[in-house]
Structure formats: C-alpha cells, structure tokens
Amino acid sequence: MSGRISLPERGVALPDRKRLAMDSPIRNANLPSIATIPLSQHLGTPSRCVVRVGERVREGMLIGRPQGIISAAVHSPIPGVVTAIKEIDLPQGSRAEVVVIALDGEFDRLRRDRRAASTGRSEQEILTLLEETGVVGLGGAGFPTHLKLQPPKGVSVDFLLVNGIECEPYLAGDFRLMVERPSEIVEGIRTAAKLLKPRSILIGIQDLYAEAVATMRAACRESGLPIEVVALPARYPLGDERLLVKALVGREIASGLLPLAEGVAVVGVGTLMAVYEAVAFEKPLFERVVTVSGGAVREPANLKVRIGTPIGALLDECGGTKGTPERVVVGGPFTGSAVYDLGAPVTKTTTAVLALSADEVRPGRRTSCISCGKCASVCPSELDPARLFKLVERDLHLDARSEGLLDCSECGCCSYVCPARLPLVETLRVGKRLARESGVA
Amino acid sequence: MEGSTSRNLAGAPHLHEGSTTSAMMWTVTLCLAPSGLWGIWQFGLPALAVLVVAIGAALLGEIGMGLVLKRPALRDGSAFLTGLLVGYMMPPAVPLYVPLAASLFAMVVVKWSFGGLGGNWMNPALAGVALALLSWTGAMGSWTAPHAWHAVVAGSFATPIASPEAFVAGGLAHQRGGSGGPIALVALGHYPVSPFSQSVAQWLGSHAGVRIDPHYLDLFVGLVPGSIGEISPPLLILGSVVLFRRRILGWRVPVAYLGAFLLLIWAFGGLPLGGALFQGDPLFHLLAGGIILGALYLATDPVTAAHTPGGMIVYGAGAGALTFLFRDYGSLPAAMPFGIILMNIVVPAIDRVARSRRLGMRAREAER
Numbered sequence: 108m109s110g111r112i113s114l115p116e117r118g119v120a121l122p123d124r125k126r127l128a129m130d131s132p133i134r135n136a137n138l139p140s141i142a143t144i145p146l147s148q149h150l151g152t153p154s155r156c157v158v159r160v161g162e163r164v165r166e167g168m169l170i171g172r173p174q175g176i177i178s179a180a181v182h183s184p185i186p187g188v189v190t191a192i193k194e195i196d197l198p199q200g201s202r203a204e205v206v207v208i209a210l211d212g213e214f215d216r217l218r219r220d221r222r223a224a225s226t227g228r229s230e231q232e233i234l235t236l237l238e239e240t241g242v243v244g245l246g247g248a249g250f251p252t253h254l255k256l257q258p259p260k261g262v263s264v265d266f267l268l269v270n271g272i273e274c275e276p277y278l279a280g281d282f283r284l285m286v287e288r289p290s291e292i293v294e295g296i297r298t299a300a301k302l303l304k305p306r307s308i309l310i311g312i313q314d315l316y317a318e319a320v321a322t323m324r325a326a327c328r329e330s331g332l333p334i335e336v337v338a339l340p341a342r343y344p345l346g347d348e349r350l351l352v353k354a355l356v357g358r359e360i361a362s363g364l365l366p367l368a369e370g371v372a373v374v375g376v377g378t379l380m381a382v383y384e385a386v387a388f389e390k391p392l393f394e395r396v397v398t399v400s401g402g403a404v405r406e407p408a409n410l411k412v413r414i415g416t417p418i419g420a421l422l423d424e425c426g427g428t429k430g431t432p433e434r435v436v437v438g439g440p441f442t443g444s445a446v447y448d449l450g451a452p453v454t455k456t457t458t459a460v461l462a463l464s465a466d467e468v469r470p471g472r473r474t475s476c477i478s479c480g481k482c483a484s485v486c487p488s489e490l491d492p493a494r495l496f497k498l499v500e501r502d503l504h505l506d507a508r509s510e511g512l513l514d515c516s517e518c519g520c521c522s523y524v525c526p527a528r529l530p531l532v533e534t535l536r537v538g539k540r541l542a543r544e545s546g547v548a
Numbered sequence: 549m550e551g552s553t554s555r556n557l558a559g560a561p562h563l564h565e566g567s568t569t570s571a572m573m574w575t576v577t578l579c580l581a582p583s584g585l586w587g588i589w590q591f592g593l594p595a596l597a598v599l600v601v602a603i604g605a606a607l608l609g610e611i612g613m614g615l616v617l618k619r620p621a622l623r624d625g626s627a628f629l630t631g632l633l634v635g636y637m638m639p640p641a642v643p644l645y646v647p648l649a650a651s652l653f654a655m656v657v658v659k660w661s662f663g664g665l666g667g668n669w670m671n672p673a674l675a676g677v678a679l680a681l682l683s684w685t686g687a688m689g690s691w692t693a694p695h696a697w698h699a700v701v702a703g704s705f706a707t708p709i710a711s712p713e714a715f716v717a718g719g720l721a722h723q724r725g726g727s728g729g730p731i732a733l734v735a736l737g738h739y740p741v742s743p744f745s746q747s748v749a750q751w752l753g754s755h756a757g758v759r760i761d762p763h764y765l766d767l768f769v770g771l772v773p774g775s776i777g778e779i780s781p782p783l784l785i786l787g788s789v790v791l792f793r794r795r796i797l798g799w800r801v802p803v804a805y806l807g808a809f810l811l812l813i814w815a816f817g818g819l820p821l822g823g824a825l826f827q828g829d830p831l832f833h834l835l836a837g838g839i840i841l842g843a844l845y846l847a848t849d850p851v852t853a854a855h856t857p858g859g860m861i862v863y864g865a866g867a868g869a870l871t872f873l874f875r876d877y878g879s880l881p882a883a884m885p886f887g888i889i890l891m892n893i894v895v896p897a898i899d900r901v902a903r904s905r906r907l908g909m910r911a912r913e914a915e916r
Contacts, residue, residue: 119565276563434562441561461562468562474569474624475666479850480798481567491855491903510903519561526567527666533559 117487118342118350119520124276124467125315128400128407133283135411136397137424140210142185142415143195143452144170145203149241149249151177156206162189166216167391170206173238179251180241182391184413186212198437198444198451205452208415216390230302233386240385241392241455245377246270246346247442249456252378256302258367265370266356267305269296269379271312271319272339272346275439278459280396281376283409285312285319288380289326295379297332298386303372308334309355310376315341343441344518348373350487362488362514377458392455399425401461403432412453418460419449432462433470440467441519471528482521482531488514492521492531499538508542515539569665572796573625577632579787580845584636586783587776590694591640595776599635602647606631609655619664626665630654633673633846636777637838637885638680639691641708646684650676670892671852674885681880689714689881691773696742696766711773712763713836714881715739729821730832731761739763742771767835775882778838788844801853802843804864805871809843810834812872820876833875842871842884852892858902859895866898867891 147153154171158164164183171181183206191207228236237253244250258264269292273281284292300308310327312320320338327334339345339354349360351373358369366373374382377396384390393414400407405426412421418437422428436443437451438458453460482492490511498507512535521531588595610627614620621627634651654676662668681688690708693701701709710718715737716730745765752758766772770780778784791797810830817828833839847853847867854863871887874880 121563434558436560436562438560440563443560443562445558445560445562463562469564469566470558471564471566471568472623474621475664477569477572477626477666477851478853478855479572479796480855481795483855484795494855523561523563524565524567526569526572528564528568530559532561536559 117485117489117520118344118518119485119523120341121276121343123315124400124402125279125282127277127402127404128279128398128409129282131279131283131408133280133287133396133409133411136413136416136421138185138210139413139416139420141190141417142183142187142208142210142413143417143450144181144184144206144208144415145195145197145452145454146171146181146206147201147203148181148414148454148456149179149243149251151175151179151251153204154178154181156192156204158183158189158192158206160189160192163187163212164189164208165212166214167393169239169391170208173241173251177251177254179243179249180239180391181206182241182393183208184393184415185210186214196448197454198446198448200444228386233298233302236389237382237385240381240390242378242381242385243392243455244375245381245395245455245458246375247438247456247458249454252374252382255372255374256299256382258303258372262367263370264303264305264367264372265307266352266372267296267300267303267308268351268355268366268371268373269308269310269334270346270348270351270373270375271310271316271323272351273316274313274341274343274346275441275458276343277400277461278398278439279400280398280409280458282316282319284376284380284396285316286322289319289322290329291383292323292376292379293326293330293332293334294387295381295383296334297330298382299372299374299379300332305372308332310334310336311339311345311351311355312336313341313345314338344487344516344520347487347516347518349516362516395453395455395457397421397453397457398459399461400459401432401436402464402467403428403430403462405429412457414455415452417450417452418446418457421453421460422449422462428462429464433465433468434461434463436461436463441523442517473529474527476527476529479526481524481526485520485524487518487520488516490514492535493529495538496529496531496534499534499541502541504538504542504545507538512538512542570623570625573629575794575796576791576845577625577629579790580629580632580636580777580784582783582787583777583780583841584632586770586780587636587640587778590696590770590779591692591776592695594692595640597644598638598640598642598647598776599632601644602635602638602651603628603631605648605651606634606655609652609660613656613660613664617660617664621664624665627655630659630673630676633777634676636841637673637677637775637882639688639774640776641690641692642680642684642687646680646687649683650680652676653679666851668851669895670889671846671849674846674889674892677882677885678889681882681885685880691775693740693773694742694771694779696744696771697740699743700740709740709773711775711837711881712739712767713833713875716832729818729823729827729829730836731763731829733821734763735761742766745769745771764831764835767832772836774836775838778841781835781840784840784844791844797844797848798860800857800860801848801864804861805843805847805868806834806839808865808868809839809872810868812869813875816872817876837875837882838884839871842888843868846884847888847891852895854895854898854902856899856902859898862898862902863891863895866894 152175242252654672745762749762874883
C-alpha cells in the first residue's frame with residue numbers, strides 16, 4: 108500500500124447531523140398506493156416503455172427496456188395496473204417519461220425463490236443478470252453497474268475501492284447497511300471482484316462510522332477475501348470518487364476521465380448490496396434504502412422504499428414535519444435538489460429525503476465578493492471558485508475552462524463557506540454546461 | 549403532505565456554515581477596537597474627534613454613493629471599518645478636514661468608482677491616507693505627546709512633537725556619522741521617556757539584571773507620539789490572534805511583509821545612520837510607525853491583496869521591501885501606506901504568475 112497519502116486540509120468539517128438518523132435501523136416503508144416510475148433513473152439513454160395504459164403488471168416486471176449503449180432496465184416496484192404514461196419534471200430539473208402504476212393484486216415477485224450462488228455463474232451470466240435487473244450506481248450518478256464492472260479490453264484493474272464514506276451530512280443509509288448487512292455487502296464485493304479481477308480491494312469508511320468499520324472488518328475476515336478496511340477522517344466531500352481514489356491509493360484522476368483510466372474501480376456499498384441481491388435472488392432493483400431526516404422531520408428514519416413512492420408519503424411516515432420546512436431536499440444537502448412537489452417520486456438514486464429548518468439552511472443576504480479566499484481554501488479540486496464565478500458571470504466560459512472550470516466536482520463546499528452568499532457552485536454548474544457546449548475539446 | 553407546496557427552490561448546497569460579510573467586517577472592527585481605545589486614552593478627545601469624523605465621512609460617502617448608484621450597501625459594515633482605519637492612521641491633533649477629505653476620497657473615488665465593495669484594486673483607507681500625506685504633509689507629520697508623558701513634557705495635547713521614527717529621520721540630517729542606531733539617536737537627542745517605562749527599566753536593571761533602554765519599552769507598550777491606532781503593538785497583535793484563529797487572517801501576507809521589511813532593515817538600516825551593513829535595528833522599526841497595523845490589518849485586506857498562496861508571499865514581501873525603502877529613503881512622514889498600495893497595483897500580475905496547480909493536473913500533464 109505504498110503511495111497512500113492523507114488528504115490535504117481541503118473540503119469542510121461539518122456539524123454532525125448524521126446522529127438524527129444513524130441509530131434508526133432500516134425498516135420497510137409503507138407500499139405506495141400509486142407509484143410513479145421514471146424511465147430515466149440512470150446515466151445515459153432513457154429506457155423504452157414496454158407497457159401500455161391499462162396493462163396489469165406484476166411486482167418486479169420489466170416496464171422499461173434499456174436502449175443504446177449506456178442505459179438501464181426499469182421494473183415495476185409493485186403489482187398493479189398502469190394508469191398513465193406521461194412526462195413530468197423530476198427534482199433534478201430534467202423532464203422524464205414516467206409510468207404510473209396503481210397498486211393492485213398480489214406480491215408474487217417473479218422468480219423470488221430462485222437462488223443461485225454467484226460462484227456458480229459465469230462472468231457473462233452475471234453481467235447479463237446485472238443488466239436485466241437494472242442495477243445502477245445508487246450513490247447519486249446512476250451509472251449502469253453492468254458497464255462499470257466491465258473494464259474495457261486491455262485495461263487491467265489494480266484496485267477495487269468500495270465507497271462506504273457517505274460524507275454528506277444527514278445520510279445514514281450506507282451506514283445502516285454496513286452495520287446490518289455486512290456479509291451481503293461482502294458477497295457483492297466478491298461478485299464485483301470476480302468481474303474486475305483487481306490486484307487489491309480496499310473499503311473506505313469515515314471514522315465517524317466506527318461501528319461500521321468493525322462490522323465490515325469482521326465480515327471481511329469471515330469471507331476469507333483479502334480486503335482491507337480503511338478508516339478515513341470524516342470530512343466532506345471525501346466520498347467524491349476522485350478524492351477517495353487519491354486518499355486510498357494516491358492516484359489522481361484527470362477530470363472527464365473515469366477512474367478506470369488509472370486502473371481503479373470505485374463502487375458504493377449500497378450498489379454492492381443491490382449487486383448481491385441481483386445475483387443471489389435475481390431481484391430487480393425496485394427498492395432502496397432512503398434516509399428521511401432533517402431538523403424539520405419529527406421522527407428521522409432509514410426506510411427501505413419502493414421506487415416510485417412519493418417523497419411526501421415518506422415524510423408523513425416519519426411523523427410529518429415540524430411547521431413548514433424552510434426547504435425540502437431530495438438527496439444529500441450538498442448535492443441534492445430542492446423540491447416543491449411532494450408528489451415527486453423516489454428513484455434509484457434517491458439517497459435521502461430531507462426537510463430542513465431555517466436554522467439549518469441559514470439563508471443570508473447576498474453581498475459583493477471581497478476575495479476573502481475561503482472558497483479557494485476549501486475547494487477539493489484546488490480551484491479558485493470566486494474567480495471562476497466572475498468569469499462565468501461575464502460569459503467568459505472558455506477562459507473559465509482554461510482555469511479549470513471542468514475540474515469542478517460540484518461538491519458545493521465553496522457556496523457553503525461563502526460569507527458573501529454568492530451562488531458559487533450553482534453558477535459554476537451552469538458554466539460547465541455552457542463551456543462544454545461552446546468549446547472544442 | 550400530498551400535493552404541491554410553495555417552497556424555497558434555491559440550488560444546492562442547502563446548508564451554510566452561517567458566515568456573513570458583515571459579521572467578518574464587524575469582527576475585524578472589534579479586534580481593532582482596543583488599539584483605538586488606547587489611542588483615545590493616550591491622546592484624549594482630539595483623537596476621538598478624528599476617529600468620529602473619519603468614520604462619519606466614510607459612512608456618508610458610502611450612503612451617498614449607494615443612493616447615487618442605487619446600490620445601498622451600508623449594512624455590510626465595510627464602510628465603518630474603512631473609516632476606522634483612516635482615523636487610526638491620522639495624528640491625533642490633525643485638523644478635522646484632513647480625515648474628512650481622506651475618508652471621502654477613500655469611499656467615493658477609490659472604492660465606489662471601481663464598483664464598491666470588492667471592486668476596488670487599491671485599499672481605500674490607505675489611499676485616503678496617502679492623499680492626506682501628499683496634500684497636508686505638515687499636518688500629517690505633527691504629533692502630540694501621549695498622556696503618559698505629561699509629567700515629563702510641558703504643555704498639553706496640542707504641543708507638536710515628532711514621533712520616534714520621525715525624530716530619527718529628522719535627526720539624520722544633523723547627526724551623520726557613527727551614532728549607533730535609532731535608539732542611541734533618540735537618547736542623544738534627549739527624546740522624552742515616560743516615567744512608567746523609566747521606572748520599569750530601572751526595576752529590570754536592578755532586580756533582574758536586564759538592561760533595556762526605556763525608549764524600547766515606550767515603543768512596545770504604546771507610550772509614544774504616533775498615529776491614533778498605531779501605537780500599541782500588543783493590542784494590535786491581540787486582535788490579530790482572534791482573527792487568525794477565526795481564519796479571517798492568513799499567515800502568509802503578514803509573515804512575508806514583516807520578514808522582508810525586517811530583513812532589509814537589519815541589513816541596510818544602519819547605513820543612513822553612518823553604521824555598517826547588518827547593523828540596522830529591526831526592533832525599533834517594527835514597533836514604530838504603524839508597521840504592525842500595516843502588516844496585520846492593511847496589507848492583508850483580502851480585496852486588494854494577492855489571492856493565490858504563492859502570490860501572497862510575493863505581494864507581502866514586495867510591500868515590506870517598498871516600506872523599507874520609503875522608511876529609510878523617503879521624504880514623507882509615513883512609509884507603510886505607500887509600500888502597500890504600490891504593491892496593490894501589481895497584484896493582478898502576481899496572481900497570474902502564481903496560479904496553483906489543480907487536482908488531476910499531474911495526471912493530465914503526464915498524458916502529454
């Protein structure tokens with residue numbers, strides 16, 4: 108493990124808000140009476156709808172078939188009847204086709220009892236299974252897992268890194284999985300390792316999660332796999348793929364490139380759990396763990412939720428909110444999206460539903476930039492966000508690009524610390540898109 | 549909780565650490581306050597009047613320009629701070645039209661004609677004081693005795709007396725030739741010493757065996773003629789410790805500024821006094837003439853200082869070197885303001901050269 112280095116003092120130390128939900132074991136959420144399932148919950152081409160209005164569907168039945176090279180299958184989370192196929196706005200800001208299913212009939216999940224050990228399947232069989240079950244990265248981006256675990260020809264994987272950092276405040280779903288289901292996660296790692304054939308396997312967990320470090324170490328020992336569990340300092344945004352690679356193996360990934368280019372594969376613990384269930388039970392990805400938390404939630408919890416459940420129902424299930432929350436967020440507080448429509452559905456990449464009070468959001472008045480340099484001092488990509496912000500505001504996208512705009516990982520540390528309350532990361536996000544459109548590589 | 553509710557839809561992140569620009573400004577102001585109170589104690593009501601006029605004029609300038617440009621900005625606390633700093637760099641008995649003009653110039657011309665807070669490229673307070681130094685050189689070079697001297701110096705607050713560094717600079721013309729150093733010069737010129745420092749030096753000499761010239765003690769404690777907010781190094785440093793701990797202040801600029809200034813003083817500061825190389829007196833020059841105020845509170849103004857880590861070192865060292873030049877070879881009664889604002893001008897060039905590397909650049913460079 109030569110070359111491993113500790114992170115520089117970048118990013119931000121956050122007040123501990125994970126405690127709100129950390130001690131609450133994962134429990135099943137109520138089934139939605141109406142599920143709204145987007146056909147695009149992943150990175151890449153939306154899947155193609157294969158059901159019609161009025162059609163009866165069963166639990167776990169395919170409703171969206173992948174199309175194109177990067178795409179993922181979508182399944183019905185509940186048995187019922189398709190009542191509508193329409194377009195809605197998703198919290199992330201994109202418009203997507205959705206299938207609306209009204210709950211009806213029995214839960215007779217297809218192939219529920221057919222269990223086969225992953226060792227009994229060929230690599231190609233496993234990849235096909237992952238594609239058929241629609242497993243994608245559950246940490247946020249939704250990159251199809253059957254593609255992630257399939258390194259391009261000629262690329263050898265040196266490291267398989269398991270991301271158990273979960274650095275955003277409030278989120279505790281990965282923590283609960285590591286504490287409650289460590290051996291299943293390790294089985295997921297076994298499957299990933301079979302496909303990637305890495306030279307070594309490391310699990311990165313933040314030191315705030317001492318309990319998870321212990322359970323994962325024990326499960327790794329039991330499995331007989333040569334896995335090293337590394338406790339890393341609790342600092343946001345250490346869970347960012349590029350930072351985790353740097354912290355664990357000391358390699359730097361150029362922006363725009365996948366870690367695989369440097370011989371590293373990074374997979375989250377939630378995704379590995381889904382990989383395990385897909386391979387062991389042929390279970391399609393139609394439910395996931397969602398942390399419901401925030402200062403405005405009465406009873407924060409970790410719920411196993413069917414995809415398509417409206418987020419308002421989850422808040423209700425957690426005792427409702429205290430007064431009107433300042434903001435309702437889908438995803439982590441640093442990278443998630445504020446929503447106004449509480450009917451918005453949980454998708455494969457929904458890590459959390461947060462109702463935040465004004466004490467937490469701490470809204471403030473915007474003033475001028477005084478170049479205090481705080482943004483640059485916390486930027487994990489070592490950019491000067493204030494300078495990029497000014498360039499983007501003046502439409503100098505190419506100048507911003509040459510000063511590293513595209514290296515911005517949109518972690519949001521700059522906006523979090525800015526005393527002038529400038530919308531730094533918000534502006535850089537837009538600037539990145541414009542720079543890509545206006546520039547040639 | 550079904551259906552739609554109207555809510556705040558600002559983009560991520562949805563949390564904030566809680567800092568604000570005005571909180572930063574008022575924190576700096578509070579950290580500066582002890583030094584100003586010390587000045588008022590030593591120099592009396594005239595000093596208070598200068599501070600009130602300097603701050604009042606700065607607020608007036610800010611309000612006026614805010615109204616003209618329809619961008620009210622008084623609440624950020626920056627105008628108060630600028631006015632306070634202008635007042636701190638004024639001699640206590642200066643005619644009140646001097647701080648008035650300096651503060652108005654600072655706000656209207658230097659700050660607002662470049663777009664207000666954050667837009668100016670020169671520190672407004674320093675520019676205002678520079679204008680005063682050039683326009684009213686005599687008034688800006690005439691100080692009054694501190695309260696602590698009243699037993700030894702006849703007359704009142706209004707009696708003009710040179711500050712230690714001005715006394716030394718003035719003495720140069722008459723006393724060329726092997727005088728030893730600035731402290732020897734002030735002793736030779738029978739420059740006053742406060743009874744307090746006199747007795748402390750005596751006590752130290754007889755009880756602890758430490759021989760120290762009482763003039764140093766006066767300079768250190770802040771019992772000398774000088775500009776209102778500049779004379780008390782311990783109180784200025786105390787405030788900066790708070791700012792440093794709150795990360796409002798970085799170490800690079802002050803360390804580079806003081807490092808370059810003191811090194812040059814030590815190497816060449818003895819020459820004008822007829823001494824040899826490496827016979828300068830860094831301690832005297834550190835404690836006299838507002839160097840500490842400049843190093844900790846003016847060179848470090850984030851708007852006008854360099855923004856890159858490497859740039860801060862170059863900028864600070866440059867400002868320190870220029871301050872040395874003006875101190876030893878300048879003709880105006882203050883060196884620090886010009887040393888810093890001249891470096892303000894070249895900050896953009898420094899920053900362009902000193903851009904830092906970014907995460908992933910090593911990998912990208914390796915590809916080429």
